[in-house]
Amino acid sequence: MEPINVRDPQTAARVYTQTLKWPLTIGHRYRPRAGCTCGESGCPFPGAHPILGASSFPKGVAEAIQNEPGAGLIASTVVFDALVMPRAVCMTAMVRLDAEAPVPVPCLLFGKAAAALLVLPGTGRHALTIRSAAAVDVRTGPEQWVALPPSQGTRWDTPPWADPAGEPVRLLHGSDVKPHLHVACVRTPR
Numbered sequence: 001m002e003p004i005n006v007r008d009p010q011t012a013a014r015v016y017t018q019t020l021k022w023p024l025t026i027g028h029r030y031r032p033r034a035g036c037t038c039g040e041s042g043c044p045f046p047g048a049h050p051i052l053g054a055s056s057f058p059k060g061v062a063e064a065i066q067n068e069p070g071a072g073l074i075a076s077t078v079v080f081d082a083l084v085m086p087r088a089v090c091m092t093a094m095v096r097l098d099a100e101a102p103v104p105v106p107c108l109l110f111g112k113a114a115a116a117l118l119v120l121p122g123t124g125r126h127a128l129t130i131r132s133a134a135a136v137d138v139r140t141g142p143e144q145w146v147a148l149p150p151s152q153g154t155r156w157d158t159p160p161w162a163d164p165a166g167e168p169v170r171l172l173h174g175s176d177v178k179p180h181l182h183v184a185c186v187r188t189p190r
């Protein structure tokens, strides 16, 4: 079997909605010469943020992608918590997690500046210490979201499925990630 190619939006949407059962919606669209469809010239996440008021539609997402090429894929943080942090902190944590965690920890990259680790829903706050809370933002619950690849500027460092079969990986509890995040924050210069 081929590794899953999430650069193709249809494949990506299928994996997110069918394999992982994540609630998904499409976001604003990135246009190479015209910027984000939200119309803000300084949009911080071009093509990678939700459309206000849009609902999630796991069944119609394939069609929506076809009609809106370049649209971001957005997941609300109900099936995982996202620990969003500076990329350098995340990479330091990942070195430790790769060596010590019992399963691969899904890791999303947002451009060069930020990254996120995914943990079990509702457990993100257990990943924090006083030190790491200053650098890590917990996104949790139906009101919050992350943009998923292939949204503009996003990429999986470690995907939430095991290649090549595409089985979902087991998410860790926030407390399992806690010591690694703490050390990463202490070691990464700000």
Ligand SMILES: [Zn+2]
Residues within 6 Å of the ligand: 028, 036, 037, 038, 039, 040, 043, 044, 045, 046, 047, 048, 049
């Ligand atoms: Zn925008």
